[in-house]
Amino acid sequence: MTTTSPTSRYVISAEEIRPGWTLLYACTFALQALSGVVRWFLAYPALWLVFTILGKSTWPVNSLALLIGFGPLALSFATLVLPLGGWLWRQQTGGRMPSERERLIYEDAMALLTQAETDLRPPRQWFVIDEPSLNAAAYAGFLMLTRGLIESGFLEPVLAHELGHLNTSDGRLTAAVHRLTTPPRKPLRFPLRTLGFLASGEVAMRVMRTPWAAYWRTREFAADQYAARLGQGEALARFLDTNALEHDLPIPFAWLSPHAHPSTEHRIDRLYTQEPAPDALAPGPEPVKPAPAGPPSAGPAGPALTEPGPSAG
């Protein structure tokens, strides 16, 4: 369902721009430009051949090849800055419109959270997936909630955490990074494997995934901190304790891994030890700490609460 907020609220704001992710995105973008050259190099002769066989004039070939090569980069940047993206994600996850009673529960939760932060930016759209598990995810300006979560009584704290992703650059950055790559995002069979790896941009994501994962792990803590600012710190800690902790498994070389979530135990720890200062509850720009300067990583897996679903983290 579409919110009533004006579209201009969803254009990137100066407060969302932080040096850490900007550097990561710029590095990834530069590497992806090389994949753009590969796509252009492959598309040009293929298009030329098709146009020639069809007996058509070949004048649009270069423009089309440039579009195939570098269009994804332009689309990614537009997604970073403008309120774009999310529709396909909703289709892929099987999202549906909320029912009337789900909408009422959601609106109650939003009303409660808005009391703590009057400047709260609601999701551009939200939808429900019919899963009994308790989960939520943010991507671009979209929010996904599972039916199980809405029915669980834990909606407020989890929603507060996801709003942390949606009121910062996290949601848009997740979508923008995902859009830097193109299909085929999965490895092809020999002899196309290497070509697919280079042309899709997966090669750059492989290079950048460790720094991106490190970045996304810091953003989970920041979203938790945001939830605490909205008065949901303790409730979120309880949710993590009862619903997320059991899914944690040891991760060998965690700091090198593409794992975009910190350990649940550490999140609970911080939520209990970092109660918000009284003045932090006052409305105003979100004081999330600046992202660490480092390179980007993480797959398109962006902000999701427990284990990421299809495309959120």
Ligand SMILES: [Zn+2]
């Ligand atoms: Zn999250």
